[in-house]
Amino acid sequence: MPKLCIALDTEYENALKLVKALRGKDITFKVGYKLFISHHRRITEPIKEEGFELFLDLKLHDIPSTVQNGVLSAKELGADYITVHITSGRDALRRAVEVSDGLKLLGVSLLTSLEEEHLKDFGVCLSKEEYVLRLASLALECGITGLVCSGKELPLLKSRFNFFAVVPGVRLGQEEREDQRRVVSLEEAIRNGADMVVLGRSILRSQDPVKTVEDILALLQTRP
Structure with a gap:
């Protein structure tokens, strides 16, 4: 069944409270810039101590x-996953793979806040589908474990490559997109082949985050 990853893009006290409240559940916690830069081991250690997988989204x-x-530093922290921009290039990706040793490297393709018009800003004269396919091919050729990609491009990628698919920008119901553009519903992400779905605001803003997580896990358990 697909894994549930919760993006802890919130204040430290709220994040710690949620980690403790979800003790014993099969969850991966994603730590990004907001918490990592300010709190570092004060947030990564509790996640590992409570038995959860640690996803460093750096x-x-x-x-x-x-x-x-x-x-190498991520490994010292006990991380299970870390993101790497595929556009760092072939040499950087290979160097990362050389020292990963069990740490799962996730290649970031095109951010879910970007559309085809933004590629033109960068001087890229490809459709977003062609661009993502090229990045995916490069990353997997270099030995990257999985890809972070929009659920919109996932069916295309899954038809070409075998990889661990992480889908961010997942929404419950009719929630607003806010700063993300290429978002999908939870059901669409699962249907399109996500191996890990990343939800943040849907859980963090819930009146009952634990109940929301339990409902999501129950849904995921019904899927192969």
């Missing part, structure tokens, strides 16, 4: 040696 994007050192 989107490494730098020269090869710096990306490699970032992966």
